[in-house]
Amino acid sequence: EITKETMGFQTEVKQLLHLMIHSLYSHPEIFLRELISNASDAADKLRYAALSDSTLLGSDPNLEIRVGFDEDNRTVTITDNGIGMDRDDMIANLGTIAKSGTSEFLKNMTGDQQKDSQLIGKFGVGFYSAFIVADKVRVESLKAGETQAVSWESDGSGEFTIEPAEKSTRGTRITLFLKDDQKKFANGWELRSIIRKYSDHISIPILMEKNEMPSEDEENKDEKKAPEWETVNTAKALWTRSRSDISDDEYKEFYHHISHDYSDPLKWSHNAVEGKLEYTSLLYIPSKAPMDLYNREMDRGLKLFVQRVFIMDKAEEFLPLYLRFIKGVLDTNDLSLNVSREILQKDPQVDSMRTALTKRVLDMLSKMAKNDPEQYQSFWKEFGQVLKEGPGEDFANREKIAKLLRFSSTEDAKSEQTVSLEDYVSRMQEGQDKIYYVAAESFNAAKSSPHLEVFRKKGIEVLLMCDRIDEWLMAHLNEFDGKQFEDVARGDLDLGKMDSEEDKKAHEEVEKKSEDLVKRVQDVLSEQVESVRVTHRLTESPACLVVGANDMGAQMRRIMEAAGQ
Numbered sequence: 001e002i003t004k005e006t007m008g009f010q011t012e013v014k015q016l017l018h019l020m021i022h023s024l025y026s027h028p029e030i031f032l033r034e035l036i037s038n039a040s041d042a043a044d045k046l047r048y049a050a051l052s053d054s055t056l057l058g059s060d061p062n063l064e065i066r067v068g069f070d071e072d073n074r075t076v077t078i079t080d081n082g083i084g085m086d087r088d089d090m091i092a093n094l095g096t097i098a099k100s101g102t103s104e105f106l107k108n109m110t111g112d113q114q115k116d117s118q119l120i121g122k123f124g125v126g127f128y129s130a131f132i133v134a135d136k137v138r139v140e141s142l143k144a145g146e147t148q149a150v151s152w153e154s155d156g157s158g159e160f161t162i163e164p165a166e167k168s169t170r171g172t173r174i175t176l177f178l179k180d181d182q183k184k185f186a187n188g189w190e191l192r193s194i195i196r197k198y199s200d201h202i203s204i205p206i207l208m209e210k211n212e213m214p215s216e217d218e219e220n221k222d223e224k225k226a227p228e229w230e231t232v233n234t235a236k237a238l239w240t241r242s243r244s245d246i247s248d249d250e251y252k253e254f255y256h257h258i259s260h261d262y263s264d265p266l267k268w269s270h271n272a273v274e275g276k277l278e279y280t281s282l283l284y285i286p287s288k289a290p291m292d293l294y295n296r297e298m299d300r301g302l303k304l305f306v307q308r309v310f311i312m313d314k315a316e317e318f319l320p321l322y323l324r325f326i327k328g329v330l331d332t333n334d335l336s337l338n339v340s341r342e343i344l345q346k347d348p349q350v351d352s353m354r355t356a357l358t359k360r361v362l363d364m365l366s367k368m369a370k371n372d373p374e375q376y377q378s379f380w381k382e383f384g385q386v387l388k389e390g391p392g393e394d395f396a397n398r399e400k401i402a403k404l405l406r407f408s409s410t411e412d413a414k415s416e417q418t419v420s421l422e423d424y425v426s427r428m429q430e431g432q433d434k435i436y437y438v439a440a441e442s443f444n445a446a447k448s449s450p451h452l453e454v455f456r457k458k459g460i461e462v463l464l465m466c467d468r469i470d471e472w473l474m475a476h477l478n479e480f481d482g483k484q485f486e487d488v489a490r491g492d493l494d495l496g497k498m499d500s501e502e503d504k505k506a507h508e509e510v511e512k513k514s515e516d517l518v519k520r521v522q523d524v525l526s527e528q529v530e531s532v533r534v535t536h537r538l539t540e541s542p543a544c545l546v547v548g549a550n551d552m553g554a555q556m557r558r559i560m561e562a563a564g565q
């Protein structure tokens with residue numbers, strides 16, 4: 001039994017609403033995209049639920065969205081016959097922000113309207129965007145399989161009410177009571193053009209009442225005709241269409257829809273595969289990293305469809321963790337409609353698809369690196385750190401990933417990581433057979449490491465590493481193009497092949513002359529160091545510490561220390 005009740009929004013919702021109502025958005029029309037997107041999700045959910053309970057579709061099996069308006073009363077309505085919501089759903093979904101990352105987002109707000117509006121535009125705010133254009137919003141819904149409809153209503157100022165509603169058809173109807181200055185949206189032409197612009201890719205029909213020309217025939221004027229509806233969008237799942245028929249704008253809008261990221265994607269790859277495996281994939285590389293990229297628990301994975309039927313969001317099994325930034329859709333005929341997460345984890349077909357999709361992404365990146373280095377650089381800036389997890393995670397693709405890595409180096413001594421291993425190898429000195437690197441806590445520490453002195457003298461390039469992940473990366477890379485990596489701060493440094501005969505003679509002399517000194521230093525420091533040696537790796541500093549060839553690196557040591565080990 002549902003009685004009328006008034007409830008308060010969660011604090012975060014209030015903050016978000018406050019922001020929107022003060023029109024941080026420069027594009028108020030996005031409310032329609034958000035509400036249609038939700039209606040489409042509701043249709044997906046119903047279709048999925050109906051796989052195990054076909055009675056849910058009942059006498060109303062054609063899933064669709066209707067958009068209506070009333071110019072005189074300044075209302076817009078969005079109606080769907082999807083899964084619907086009951087009282088508890090409404091309180092949970094329309095009273096709180098369940099979406100992960102929202103509080104993160106609110107924490108990042110600066111108070112600067114300009115900056116914050118950009119942030120919010122990138123974030124996508126879903127249902128609450130209704131309050132950008134409306135000063136009152138009513139949501140009436142009948143959940144599939146239930147009999148009592150519920151109504152939710154709010155003016156967006158802090159509270160909402162819930163009460164029983166009269167609605168006998170399944171699904172949700174949202175009524176927006178437009179603010180005076182937003183009344184232009186109660187207009188057929190306006191709504192149609194927004195739908196075509198932002199929601200064309202929605203795979204079910206979005207219907208609007210046909211614009212009848214005013215009847216010439218005055219006699220029939222008052223006769224009530226049943227309204228005629230027409231489909232405004234293309235209404236075909238975007239990934240099922242052929243690439244040549246899809247515009248860049250359509251690809252971008254589809255990205256916004258599936259990713260909740262409102263910046264444009266950097267790149268995408270759309271492929272239909274036939275043969276042993278049958279699937280269509282549409283994979284996107286975002287242009288900006290999400291705030292929780294380094295949280296390995298972040299939402300990730302592809303939107304999974306089986307034979308066009310939506311199965312689940314965030315299917316994680318189709319890409320490795322180091323590619324967790326990829327967004328996209330996978331639609332396959334090779335899995336059963338009853339597929340569950342448990343099955344996904346064991347199915348060998350899933351493994352094959354994962355291998356193929358991983359290759360697809362790495363190829364997309366290789367191509368970008370080759371054809372558009374500038375674009376690749378902007379990718380690297382956002383996601384390079386995560387890609388560096390790759391060699392440790394994906395042994396089979398180690399070489400391919402290695403080619404995609406970018407580093408700082410003594411070549412240009414810029415903190416921006418732009419040097420590829422291929423660049424490095426092409427600049428190697430005569431007789432050089434190793435790839436040298438130095439790892440330090442910060443870029444500046446790496447750049448001014450005393451270990452670099454002899455390399456500078458000999459004109460040998462050294463990679464400068466200072467990311468936390470670097471030592472982990474180097475532990476898994478071993479070699480590139482047949483050349484071993486060597487930490488210049490470790491063990492004996494043998495640059496012998498590049499020394500001239502004269503150099504060698506001079507070295508021997510110095511060593512002989514220093515025997516006494518070495519012994520004395522060794523005695524004094526016997527507690528602190530393992531051994532003391534004459535070195536030729538310094539040109540300016542009198543002494544430096546090195547780590548044994550097989551000991552833990554200095555950076556790893558610091559991380560372990562910080563972790564209390």
Ligand code: ADP
Nearest residue numbers: 038039042080084085093094125126127128172
């Ligand atoms: P998101 O779509 O990212 O989950 P929204 O703010 O757009 O976030 O929507 C919040 C939630 O409200 C949805 O996840 C869904 O559970 C529910 N919801 C919104 N609109 C509808 C609808 N038309 N039908 C059913 N549920 C809906």
Ligand code: MG
Nearest residue numbers: 037038126127
């Ligand atoms: Mg939404």
